[in-house]
Amino acid sequence: xxxxxxxxxxxxxxxxxxxxxxxxxxxxxxxxxxxxxxxxxxxxxxxxxxxxxxxxxxxxxxxxxxxxxxxxxxxxxxxxxxxxxxxxxxxxxxxxxxxxxxxxxxxxxxxxxxxxxxxxxxxxxxxxxxxxxxxxxxxxxxxxxxxxxxxxxxxxxxxxxxxxxxxxxxxxxxxxxxxxxxxxxxxxxxxxxxxxxxxxxxxxxxxxxxxxxxxxxxxxxxxxxxxxxxxxxxxxxxxxxxxxxxxxxxxxxxxxxxxxxxxxxxxxxxxxxxxxxxxxxxxxxxxxxxxxxxxxxxxxxxxxxxxxxxxxxxxxxxxxxxxxxxxxxxxxxxxxxxxxxxxxxxxxxxxxxxxxxxxxxxxxxxxxxxxxxxxxxxxxxxxxxxxxxxxxxxxxxxxxxxxxxxxxxxxxxxxxxxxxxxxxxxxxxxxxxxxxxxxxxxxxxxxxxxxxxxxxxxxxxxxxxxxxxxxxxxxxxxxxxxxxxxxxxxxxxxxxxxxxxxxxxxxxxxxxxxxxxxxxxxxxxxxxxxxxxxxxxxxxxxxxxxxxxxxxxxxxxxxxxxxxxxxxxxxxxxxxxxxxxxxxxxxxxxxxxxxxxxxxxxxxxxxxxxxxxxxxxxxxxxxxxxxxxxxxxxxxxxxxxxxxxxxxxxxxxxxxxxxxxxxxxxxxxxxxxxxxxxxxxxxxxxxxxxxxxxxxxxxxxxxxxxxxxxxxxxxxxxxxxxxxxxxxxxxxxxxxxxxxxxxxxxxxxxxxxxxxxxxxxxxxxxxxxxxxxxxxxxxxxxxxxx
Numbered sequence: 001x002x003x004x005x006x007x008x009x010x011x012x013x014x015x016x017x018x019x020x021x022x023x024x025x026x027x028x029x030x031x032x033x034x035x036x037x038x039x040x041x042x043x044x045x046x047x048x049x050x051x052x053x054x055x056x057x058x059x060x061x062x063x064x065x066x067x068x069x070x071x072x073x074x075x076x077x078x079x080x081x082x083x084x085x086x087x088x089x090x091x092x093x094x095x096x097x098x099x100x101x102x103x104x105x106x107x108x109x110x111x112x113x114x115x116x117x118x119x120x121x122x123x124x125x126x127x128x129x130x131x132x133x134x135x136x137x138x139x140x141x142x143x144x145x146x147x148x149x150x151x152x153x154x155x156x157x158x159x160x161x162x163x164x165x166x167x168x169x170x171x172x173x174x175x176x177x178x179x180x181x182x183x184x185x186x187x188x189x190x191x192x193x194x195x196x197x198x199x200x201x202x203x204x205x206x207x208x209x210x211x212x213x214x215x216x217x218x219x220x221x222x223x224x225x226x227x228x229x230x231x232x233x234x235x236x237x238x239x240x241x242x243x244x245x246x247x248x249x250x251x252x253x254x255x256x257x258x259x260x261x262x263x264x265x266x267x268x269x270x271x272x273x274x275x276x277x278x279x280x281x282x283x284x285x286x287x288x289x290x291x292x293x294x295x296x297x298x299x300x301x302x303x304x305x306x307x308x309x310x311x312x313x314x315x316x317x318x319x320x321x322x323x324x325x326x327x328x329x330x331x332x333x334x335x336x337x338x339x340x341x342x343x344x345x346x347x348x349x350x351x352x353x354x355x356x357x358x359x360x361x362x363x364x365x366x367x368x369x370x371x372x373x374x375x376x377x378x379x380x381x382x383x384x385x386x387x388x389x390x391x392x393x394x395x396x397x398x399x400x401x402x403x404x405x406x407x408x409x410x411x412x413x414x415x416x417x418x419x420x421x422x423x424x425x426x427x428x429x430x431x432x433x434x435x436x437x438x439x440x441x442x443x444x445x446x447x448x449x450x451x452x453x454x455x456x457x458x459x460x461x462x463x464x465x466x467x468x469x470x471x472x473x474x475x476x477x478x479x480x481x482x483x484x485x486x487x488x489x490x491x492x493x494x495x496x497x498x499x500x501x502x503x504x505x506x507x508x509x510x511x512x513x514x515x516x517x518x519x520x521x522x523x524x525x526x527x528x529x530x531x532x533x534x535x536x537x538x539x540x541x542x543x544x545x546x547x548x549x550x551x552x553x554x555x556x557x558x559x560x561x562x563x564x565x566x567x568x569x570x571x572x573x574x575x576x577x578x579x580x581x582x583x584x585x586x587x588x589x590x591x592x593x594x595x596x597x598x599x600x601x602x603x604x605x606x607x608x609x610x611x612x613x614x615x616x617x618x619x620x621x622x623x624x625x626x627x628x629x630x631x632x633x634x635x636x637x638x639x640x641x642x643x644x645x646x647x648x649x650x651x652x653x654x655x656x657x658x659x660x661x662x663x664x665x666x667x668x669x670x671x672x673x674x675x676x677x678x679x680x681x682x683x684x685x686x687x688x689x690x691x692x693x694x695x696x697x698x699x700x701x702x703x704x705x706x707x708x709x710x711x712x713x714x715x716x717x718x719x720x721x722x723x724x725x726x727x728x729x730x731x732x733x734x735x736x737x738x739x740x741x742x743x744x745x746x747x748x749x750x751x752x753x754x755x756x757x758x759x760x761x762x763x764x765x766x767x768x769x770x771x772x773x774x775x776x777x778x779x780x781x782x783x784x785x786x
Contacts, residue, residue: 051141051175051186052134061126068118086121138186141173145316145612146188148665167315180305183317190248190613191666192241195234198672199226201662202693205622205669208629209601221689229687233679237672240679246615248671251678257486258338264331264465265405265553266560270490270742271455272497272705272729274479276448276566276752280504281514285385287477288440289377289516290509292351294500295436295471296364296371299327303345310495310709318611322488326496329468329487330432333412340487343433352434352534353381354462356388356442357398359534361430366526374509374516376525381440384531396543397536402550404465405457411549418542427534436469444476448564452730452754455480457560460553469493477514480729489617490729491609495709498726502713505724558759560732563766565753567774570781573748578784582745583660583704584653585780587623588631590741592776593769594700595632602699605734608663610671619668621659623702627652635779642783649780699738705729707746716747730754737761739769 068082150163175182199222207215241247260268281287301307302323309320325340328348332339349365362380364372372380403411419428431437439462445451455472457463463470463482470482483493503509511517519525538546575582587606595601604623610616631648634640662668677690705728707713714721728744733756740756753773757764 051137051173051178051182052130053175056133057126057130060130061122064125065118065122068122069115082121082125083117085125086117089121089124137173141170141186142188144170144173145186146191148612148661150313150316151661151665167313170315178309178317180302180307180309180320180323183309184319184321184614187317187319187612187614189241190246190610190616192234192237192247192675193667193672195226195230197667198669199230201667201669202673205625206603208624208626209603218689218692221692225687225689229680229685230676233676233683233685236679236683237675240675246613248675249615249617251675252617252671253340253486254337255678256674258331258334258340259336261408263405263407263556264484265457265463266556266732268485269456269463269465269482270485270729270731271452271482272480272490272494273448273451273455273727274501275505275724276727278723279477279479281510282477283514284440284473284475284477285381286374286378286510286514286516287479288353288381288438288471288473289374290504291471291473291479291500292364292377292438293371293374294503295327295469295496297503298496298499299435300371302326308711312612316612318609319614319616321615322492322617323495325487326468326493327435328433329484331466331468331484331486332432333408333415333466335409335412338408338486341432342487348433348435350430350434352431352437352464353384353531354401354437354439354464355384357393357461358388358391359400359427359431360384360387361434361532361534362438363529363531364435366528368526370526372528373519373523373525375518376528378516380528380531385440387531387533391533394538394543396538396546399461399546399550400536401458401464402461402546402553404463405460405553405556406549414542414545418539418545423535423537427536430534431464432466434467436471437464437467438471438473439463440473442475444474445478448566448727449562451478451480452564453557453560453562455482456562456730456732456756457553457557458482460550460557489607489609490703491611491706491709494706494728498707498709498713501726502710505721506712506714561757561759561764561766562730563755563770564727564730565755565770565774566727567751567753567777568749571747571749571751572745574781576748578781580650580653581657584656585649586704586743586745586751586777587656587702588628588649588652589773589776589780590700590702591624591628592632592635592780593773594739596636596772596776597769598763601629601632602738603696604700605698605702606660607703608660608668610664610666610668612664613666618671619663619666620670621656621663622669623656623659624700625652625655625659627655635776646783649783697735697738699735700741701731701734701738702741702743703731705742705744707744717749722747722750725750727752728754730756733757733764737763739764739766 064082068079070079144166147166150166153160153163174186203215203219203222206218210218237247244250257268262268279287281290298307307320307323309317311317325342328343328345330341330343332341350361350363353360353362362377362384364377366372366376403414406414415428419425439458441459441462443454443459445454451474454462454474458472462472465482466484468484468487471479472482473479481493481497483490509517572582575585578585587604591601591604601624606621606623608619608621610619627648631645631652634645634648673690673693677687677694680687680690707726707728708716716722716725725746726744728742728746730742731740731754733740736758738757740754742754744752746752753770755766755770755773757766757769
């Protein structure tokens with residue numbers, strides 16, 4: 001389509017310097033800034049008042065005013081109380097006005113109209129009553145949201161009706177049209193579980209993976225801990241839960257993520273694909289432009305708090321605090337502990353685009369603070385691609401990103417030595433303050449395995465692992481993202497990514513040739529800046545450091561064994577016919593698979609969320625239970641009947657579902673143990689029990705990727721959308737001799753598995769594990785006749 005191509009090529013982009021001193025431009029910038037400040041103030045007031053609103057105050061004020069001036073004899077005492085309130089507030093009946101002339105000064109008394117006094121009193125009373133009403137509603141709603149019976153309603157017949165009444169009460173007390181953070185004040189705080197309950201649950205979970213002698217030692221240690229040190233630490237956690245928004249989260253962020261000294265590559269960061277086999281454009285620059293634009297639109301929704309908070313079952317809101325740091329966030333390395341730096345929009349108006357090893361600062365807002373149109377971004381990106389052809393950077397310059405894959409102390413030492421002044425500091429600041437990082441490379445991965453590996457660790461120099469979001473775009477226009485884990489968990493970032501990909505599918509953003517659609521005639525772009533290539537001053541010493549970092553990164557990358565499986569023969573639809581939870585079914589299949597390969601059971605981690613509570617993040621579901629062990633042993637025993645295997649499968653699945661609900665309800669084991677351990681270390685105590693419980697390896701680490709977090713996501717079971725499904729993403733193995741397993745169930749006929757391990761471990765093989773997993777799932781399906 002040459003006409004469309006020429007139309008895009010003819011788009012004139014003005015340099016911002018052309019109108020730098022224009023009064024009209026300055027006024028528009030001032031107006032945009034004023035509007036942004038107004039929205040922030042309005043949102044702060046609205047969030048503080050939710051579930052009531054400013055409109056409610058106005059309505060109440062009018063009612064009180066009319067009531068005070070009415071001639072109705074009903075509730076005369078209340079009316080008198082309102083007027084007396086005016087006297088208490090010293091609202092005057094008479095206003096004195098001084099009138100000066102040449103001869104003298106006169107003091108004139110004017111009677112203050114009763115309507116004016118009524119307005120003043122009505123405003124005061126309505127504000128007071130609204131604040132009281134607001135606090136009462138917040139307290140009631142917080143109490144209602146602490147109820148978790150709706151998660152267990154299938155256990156007892158009577159609980160279903162109780163849940164219905166509870167649901168009605170929540171909707172009556174809740175406000176309407178909450179903004180992104182409106183529900184935060186009403187969310188309950190994560191409760192501290194009873195110490196005895198946590199110990200009992202821990203010991204129960206370890207019976208499946210420990211010998212009798214190990215269990216005897218653990219039981220003795222647990223009994224001693226519960227009688228001696230445990231109550232002291234428990235009281236400290238109770239005290240902390242009263243003043244902290246969440247008694248675990250800040251410790252979890254600091255000690256699990258920021259204090260970890262190992263490399264972020266493979267060990268901490270995770271990845272996500274775009275669509276499995278479909279990509280809406282074959283042109284790399286066009287696809288990059290649209291993805292950047294869609295991400296920025298989502299960021300704008302966050303900044304304006306216009307993104308609707310997620311609600312379970314249409315009633316229960318979840319915590320949205322993690323969204324604040326999805327963009328414009330960097331993890332800065334430290335010698336002992338890292339730091340998360342988040343930048344406001346006024347400091348972060350650009351993205352960093354890496355192409356052919358060079359870094360470009362790409363401004364993504366025009367002179368009126370409007371997000372650049374996809375066509376404008378496309379033009380800017382193509383300018384970068386042409387500019388990159390005229391430069392020949394050194395190997396060290398193209399490999400700078402490899403430094404972020406080093407262990408954290410080493411990267412911190414190099415950063416503090418070579419990047420604290422001059423052009424290196426300016427260029428590093430540009431990267432760290434960027435909204436996010438984009439890499440356009442010349443690779444065309446042939447399949448899911450190759451794409452997944454590159455998205456997780458790149459080629460050693462294509463991912464800036466410190467950034468909260470790295471977008472990777474391949475030459476064939478397939479894309480994906482790599483995300484830093486400390487500032488947010490995968491569901492929040494997956495929500496953003498789902499938004500960006502869904503807009504590509506549902507909206508016409510490309511023309512027939514694959515180029516970005518031009519904006520409507522009424523839409524006008526302000527003046528913009530040309531992209532700026534970042535400059536570096538690399539000394540011979542720094543060059544050697546970079547070369548060493550690149551060699552180390554490539555060595556670690558080679559050790560990763562990743563296999564991505566598109567299980568498309570059957571999926572959730574069949575599992576539901578088995579009357580088993582799909583997640584529990586897969587977890588039991590994983591247990592069966594691991595046992596077939598290793599003839600033993602190991603401690604298994606499945607991530608669950610605690611976002612039903614304020615600032616909640618994750619909790620662990622210990623999937624390897626005694627019930628799971630019984631089922632697996634029955635499955636490998638030919639003498640056991642199918643009926644008995646089905647019974648054991650459903651019993652194990654029910655136990656797993658119960659553990660998952662407990663984890664979501666704040667009754668998990670591991671975050672409580674972790675908090676006890678931190679408190680113990682902080683008080684300089686030692687506990688054999690806590691050390692033994694905390695330090696046990698997670699040989700099998702699993703996670704289900706969420707999907708359909710948008711209300712308007714298309715039905716993935718429709719044939720037209722089947723090839724447009726996102727396969728989710730994955731992560732590296734947590735244990736050197738174990739597996740990392742991520743899976744997503746996007747529709748009724750597909751399940752995607754991402755299995756990772758290390759090639760250096762002689763006992764693991766990701767492809768072999770996936771094939772055995774296929775066999776295990778088919779064997780479990782064959783138990784049922786339908």
